[in-house]
Every structure is written in C-alpha cells, then in structure tokens.
Amino acid sequence: xxxxxxxxxxxxxxxxxxxxxxxxxxxxxxxxxxxxxxxxxxxxxxxxxxxxxxxxxxxxxxxxxxxxxxxxxxxxxxxxxxxxxxxxxxxxxxxxxxxxxxxxxxxxxxxxxxxxxxxxxxxxxxxxxxxxxxxxxxxxxxxxxxxxxxxxxxxxxxxxxxxxxxxxxxxxxxxxxxxxxxxxxxxxxxxxxxxxxxxxxxxxxxxxxxxxxxxxxxxxxxxxxxxxxxxxxxxxxxxxxxxxxxxxxxxxxxxxxxxxxxxxxxxxxxxxxxxxxxxxxxxxxxxxxxxxxxxxxxxxxxxxxxxxxxxxxxxxxxxxxxxxxxxxxxxxxxxxxxxxxxxxxxxxxxxxxxxxxxxxxxxxxxxxxxxxxxxxxxxxxxxxxxxxxxxxxxxxxxxxxxxxxxxxxxxxxxxxxxx
Ligand code: HAM
Numbered sequence: 001x002x003x004x005x006x007x008x009x010x011x012x013x014x015x016x017x018x019x020x021x022x023x024x025x026x027x028x029x030x031x032x033x034x035x036x037x038x039x040x041x042x043x044x045x046x047x048x049x050x051x052x053x054x055x056x057x058x059x060x061x062x063x064x065x066x067x068x069x070x071x072x073x074x075x076x077x078x079x080x081x082x083x084x085x086x087x088x089x090x091x092x093x094x095x096x097x098x099x100x101x102x103x104x105x106x107x108x109x110x111x112x113x114x115x116x117x118x119x120x121x122x123x124x125x126x127x128x129x130x131x132x133x134x135x136x137x138x139x140x141x142x143x144x145x146x147x148x149x150x151x152x153x154x155x156x157x158x159x160x161x162x163x164x165x166x167x168x169x170x171x172x173x174x175x176x177x178x179x180x181x182x183x184x185x186x187x188x189x190x191x192x193x194x195x196x197x198x199x200x201x202x203x204x205x206x207x208x209x210x211x212x213x214x215x216x217x218x219x220x221x222x223x224x225x226x227x228x229x230x231x232x233x234x235x236x237x238x239x240x241x242x243x244x245x246x247x248x249x250x251x252x253x254x255x256x257x258x259x260x261x262x263x264x265x266x267x268x269x270x271x272x273x274x275x276x277x278x279x280x281x282x283x284x285x286x287x288x289x290x291x292x293x294x295x296x297x298x299x300x301x302x303x304x305x306x307x308x309x310x311x312x313x314x315x316x317x318x319x320x321x322x323x324x325x326x327x328x329x330x331x332x333x334x335x336x337x338x339x340x341x342x343x344x345x346x347x348x349x350x351x352x353x354x355x356x357x358x359x360x361x362x363x364x365x366x367x368x369x370x371x372x373x374x375x376x377x378x379x380x381x382x383x384x385x386x387x388x389x390x391x392x393x394x395x396x397x398x399x400x401x402x403x404x405x406x407x408x409x410x411x412x413x414x415x416x417x418x419x
Contacts (some may be wrong), residue, residue, distance in 0.1 A: 006124075008121075009122065023128060030151050036106040037106070039086060041079075041089045043079055044079070046075065050080060052293050053261075053290055053293055054080070064114045066078040082107050082111065082305060083262070083290070083305070103133050105133075108128040110125070111127050130304055134299045141265070144302050145164075152281075160270050161270070161271055163256055163270075164250050164251070164266065165257070166266055167267055169288070173224075173264075183220075185199070190217060191213070194211070195211070258285060264286055267284075280310075281306060281314075282304055284305060324375075325352040328379070330378065333381070335356065338356075341377065373394060383403065389404060389406050391404055391412075
C-alpha cells in the first residue's frame with residue numbers, strides 16, 4: 001500500500017532542499033551582520049504559549065492550530081509561527097539581562113497551520129524569522145525592514161515591495177476600533193458569519209478577512225491613519241521618512257492589520273510587485289506587550305518572518321555542479337582496493353563516491369557519466385596488480401583512461417580540487 005505525506009505537507013529534497021539551505025545561509029550571514037544570533041525553540045509548545053499571544057479570534061488560533069492532548073494529559077500544539085515560542089524562550093532562559101539590553105534572534109524551521117492547502121500555502125511550511133526585542137524605536141523598525149530587503153537582494157529576488165501600516169498604540173487603536181465598529185454595523189447583515197462575530201469580539205480582524213463580500217465592505221472602511229494620536233502619528237511618519245532615506249520603496253496600506261493579534265504600531269508585509277490580494281512572501285511588525293505575557297520584562301520588540309516555500313517559487317533553479325570523483329572497480333575482486341582508494345581520497349577532502357551498483361564496467365561508467373561525476377577512476381585486474389588507477393576526466397579530450405600510480409593520481413586530483 002502506498003503511503004504518502006499528509007495533505008498539505010511535502011518532502012523537501014534535491015533542488016528545493018538546496019534552495020532552502022541557501023536561503024538559511026543567506027539569512028544567517030546577513031542577520032549576523034546586523035547583530036542577530038540563532039535560536040532554536042521546540043516545535044511543540046504548551047498550547048497556552050500560542051493562545052496567550054496570537055489572539056483567540058485570529059484564524060490561526062481559532063481554526064488552524066494542530067493541538068493535541070499528549071499521553072500525560074498536557075495540552076500541546078505544533079507551532080503555527082515562531083514569535084510566541086521565541087518570547088517564551090527569552091522568558092524561560094532569562095535572556096534579557098535587563099530592560100536596556102536588547103536581544104536579536106534569528107530562527108528557522110517548520111511551522112504548522114491547518115489551512116486549506118493550495119499553491120504556496122501548506123499545512124507544514126518553513127519560516128525564517130527574526131526578533132529584535134528590548135528597543136522601541138522607529139529606527140529599529142526600519143533596520144528590520146532594511147535587513148529583510150538585504151536578504152531578498154542577496155537571494156537574487158528583485159521586485160519585492162514593502163507594504164506598511166501603523167496600528168498605533170492602545171489609545172489610537174481604541175478610537176479607531178470605535179470608528180470601524182460604527183462603520184461595520186451599517187453592513188452587519190452583509191458581513192460573513194466570522195466577521196459578524198468579530199464585530200463584537202475583535203473588530204480589527206474583520207479588515208483581515210479573506211471573504212470577498214467582507215473585502216468589498218472593507219474598501220470604504222475608515223483608515224487608521226486618521227485615528228493615530230499625535231505621538232503615534234509621529235512614530236509612523238518617522239518610519240516612513242527613514243525608509244525613504246534608506247532608499248527602500250514602500251506602499252502604505254491602511255488595511256494591513258496582519259493576521260495575528262500581538263501587533264502594535266508598525267506592521268509590514270513583503271509582496272512581489274504591486275497588487276492587491278497576492279500572497280505575502282513575509283511579514284511582521286512591532287509588538288509592545290507580547291513579552292510581558294511571559295515574564296516581568298515589559299519591553300517592546302519588532303520582527304518578521306519570511307515564508308521559505310513562497311520565496312523558493314521565485315528563486316532561480318541553479319543546479320549546483322559540484323566536482324566529484326567516482327571510483328569504479330571492474331569486478332568484485334577489486335572492491336577492497338577501490339574502497340581503500342575511496343578512503344584515501346576522502347581523507348584529502350576530495351568528494352568521492354564508490355560506484356558498485358551496476359553489474360558491469362560499461363554500465364558503471366555510463367551511470368557515472370549521467371550522474372555528472374567529473375573524474376572516473378577505474379581499477380581493474382592490471383591496475384590492482386601495479387597499485388595503479390586509470391583516470392578519465394569526463395569533460396576533457398586529453399585525459400582519457402590514462403594510467404597513473406594511485407599516489408600520483410591522488411596528488412593530481414588534490415591539486416585540481418584545490419584550484
Ligand atoms: P505570518 O504573516 O503569519 O507572520 O507568516 C509569515 C510568512 O510565512 C507569510 O508571509 C508567508 O510567507 C508564510 N506563511 C504563512 N502561512 C503559510 C502557509 N500556510 N504556507 C506557506 N507559507 C506560509 C508570522 O508568522 C509572524 N510570526 C511573523 C513575525 C515575526 N512577526 C513578528 N515577528
């Protein structure tokens with residue numbers, strides 16, 4: 001019976017895996033330049049970690065969490081995102097020495113959301129995320145966005161636009177929520193069931209609805225910019241000014257409330273080109289009270305996560321051709337010698353594989369050529385008797401089946417691989 005991965009989940013291998021590795025390596029390199037260090041938190045957390053921070057009314061908590069009761073009766077959840085776990089880790093490990101000591105953390109790995117699978121949307125997907133905790137300033141927000149931009153450019157991804165908004169502090173949000181409740185009440189009968197409920201429980205979430213009729217109603221909803229108090233408006237203006245100074249293109253999107261409840265002030269998303277309802281390649285923002293849910297430190301943070309699968313769809317398919325050597329014994333009598341030569345080559349850091357799966361020499365050579373080996377080292381009866389090896393450089397017209405002593409062959413190859 002064929003057993004396949006669970007719906008919405010897939011195996012990651014070959015070219016895709018190389019792209020994932022390449023994105024992680026670019027993100028690590030760029031973010032360490034900005035002062036970030038890596039952290040890995042468990043994939044499973046106490047359900048309270050997410051319930052407490054993402055908001056009961058968010059789609060993620062209300063519909064999409066993989067939550068279970070384990071054999072010990074604990075309520076556990078496969079992480080749907082990384083920020084909450086990182087805040088829990090900062091609290092558990094007392095990583096903030098004091099409130100004036102910011103910490104910058106990068107993480108990557110699989111996340112799980114029980115969403116409807118489609119192109120670019122999976123139930124297990126990968127994020128690379130970044131959290132800068134302990135400093136509240138528009139300057140920090142801009143540094144986060146600039147770092148994201150640098151990661152995209154380093155991965156050769158162009159034409160990515162930053163969409164940005166501000167949700168203000170609690171005072172501004174309160175007056176804004178009052179205004180949108182008044183507005184949405186006029187359309188109460190036309191709103192989706194979820195949005196009708198959210199009108200009472202969490203009206204801001206209506207702006208994040210993906211239901212077409214809700215989206216239409218939202219078009220003329222009041223814009224938050226008009227409700228930001230002086231201080232919050234100044235904060236947002238500074239972010240906008242600094243982004244311009246840095247040379248980053250952005251679009252102000254007043255409906256960008258993001259899907260999770262912890263955001264305050266700046267929110268942002270990255271999308272390909274300019275358009276309305278396309279999937280975000282990444283997103284984030286500032287969160288004022290999040291860490292306080294886990295410990296006594298009441299410090300603000302800013303962060304974002306990029307969606308690996310969505311970025312991989314845009315990355316160029318560059319097949320990495322690594323030079324490598326195939327050691328091919330002609331028959332089973334040369335197997336021991338061939339393994340010994342393989343060992344010697346590996347010891348001097350030459351990528352080498354022993355080819356034994358085909359039944360005869362002709363087939364082994366054919367396979368090696370197909371598999372893009374750069375050098376074929378054949379050992380037959382004669383070679384074995386004289387401690388030699390026949391070397392063929394696949395792409396060369398000159399080096400075809402030339403016999404060398406094993407020592408000379410290793411030295412020559414070492415030189416070729418070092419150059
Ligand atoms: P998010 O917007 O929920 O934010 O997710 C970030 C990115 O993960 C999305 O922009 C998207 O590229 C990718 N993503 C989300 N869901 C899926 C899915 N089902 N399939 C494929 N890709 C997906 C967060 O998770 C926040 N924790 C980001 C953050 C960090 N905010 C502050 N710090």
